[in-house]
Amino acid sequence: MxxxxxxxxxxxxxxxxxxxxxxxxxxxxxxxxxxxxxxxxxxxxxxxxxxxxxxxxxxxxxxxxxxxxxxxxxxxxxxxxxxxxxxxxxxxxxxxxxxxxxxxxxxxxxxxxxxxSDPLTLSVCLDKSRAKEILSYYNVANPKFAVISSLSELQSLSFPVPAMVKPLFEGSSKGIFNSSLVHSQEELVKQVKSVVEEYGQPALIEEFLPGREFTVAMLGNGNELNVLPIVEIKFDSLPSGVNPIYSYEAKWIWDQSSNPLEIFECPAKLDNSLKTAIETLCRNTYNVLRCRDWSRIDVRLDQNGRPNIIEINPLPGILPKIEDNSCFPKAARMAGLNYNQMLNTVLDAGLKRYNLL
Ligand SMILES: Nc1ncnc2c1ncn2[C@@H]1O[C@H](COP(=O)(O)OP(=O)(O)O)[C@@H](O)[C@H]1O
Ligand SMILES: [Mg+2]
Structure with a gap:
């Protein structure tokens, strides 16, 4: 080929x-x-x-x-x-x-x-609010949210805290800093203002989910969709005093190839019922958003311990070196696929859809 x-x-x-x-x-x-x-x-x-x-x-x-x-x-x-x-x-x-x-x-x-994935799914998933609207229609659990498009809406803004404030359409932790978790209306307004001004895009405000966090690599399509071993993000490995979120600092500054953070655990330690609940949530998400071939889905537990969707990455990060601590390759490795096999499996999933295998 x-x-x-x-x-x-x-x-x-x-x-x-x-x-x-x-x-x-x-x-x-x-x-x-x-x-x-x-x-x-x-x-x-x-x-x-x-x-x-x-x-x-x-x-x-x-x-x-x-x-x-x-x-x-x-x-x-x-x-x-x-x-x-x-x-x-x-x-x-x-x-x-x-x-x-x-x-x-x-x-x-x-x-x-x-x-x-196709253009529609890629666009929907990049706009976190559009993805959440579809998930909500299908009763797929995700945190309550509001979108603030311009500074003029700040006057009437009120949202329960603690809350997360994120740019509406970014990935790779862009615009998500330790300060994105806000604890007061004052902090909320300040953070929304900074997203709208610095990123030139609407701010997504979300109910803060206080529980454990996971990221789940999905590989394949239809009856051959596989949920790879679940990765947990362990916030106790972050410097002390910082917020338990996977921020830009956590992803790109505190975690260096030369001095990697022990931030991921794969497979996550989960009892069977929670593991099944996370896997079912991710399968439903993948299917209702019509993801294809592969994706990585971020999940967090709410105050009742129920898994919720944070976001869907239809183009997951795939840093090649083990020290780079990239989650999709890590989950694939745990499933017995090395980097090369992982990528060829994605390609085969695509070839198969087009009857080219
Ligand atoms: N509603 C939320 N509740 C708790 N933590 C959140 C919430 N939204 C985001 N986070 C934290 O911020 C991180 C980055 O948010 P995410 O939406 O996944 O952005 P990105 O596209 O940059 O990966 C998440 O991994 C999680 O730690
Ligand atoms: Mg994410």
């Missing part, structure tokens, strides 16, 4: 992806005089490093002939002329609230098969 790997590469490294031999590590924010510097600390947190892109290419190359296509302005023309048999899509997209849908929409237009 001719497989095209379509990706966005982190700006600090936005030199020719195919020619870079020595990638810098995920957590270093290198600045070069001739390369644009990130406007905020977390501006490119969603995009992949060269190291990840090369690791995915190498994995798929074990069985296929693989080309690299950057998801930039030229992507459409390149895809149209290359006509790969299938695209392995890890592109996070460029601008706007539906950015993750951009490459899949082009591929549908060109009638080229691709792995992962």
């Amino acid at each position: 001719d497989v095209a790997l379509v990706y966005n590469v982190k700006k600090e490294e936005a030199v020719d992806a195919a020619s870079v031999a020595q990638p810098s590590s995920q957590n270093q924010h290198t600045t070069h005089t001739n390369i644009q510097v990130a406007p905020s600390a977390d501006a490119f947190a969603e995009w992949d490093t060269i190291e990840t892109i090369h690791a995915v290419r190498d994995a798929l190359s074990l069985r296929h002939s693989v080309s690299l296509i950057e998801a930039d302005d030229n992507a459409f023309n390149t895809l149209r002329s290359d006509q790969p048999d299938i695209v392995f899509n890890i592109a996070e997209g460029r601008f706007g609230a539906s950015r993750e849908a951009q490459i899949p929409a082009m591929l549908e237009m060109l009638n080229i098969p691709y792995t992962g």
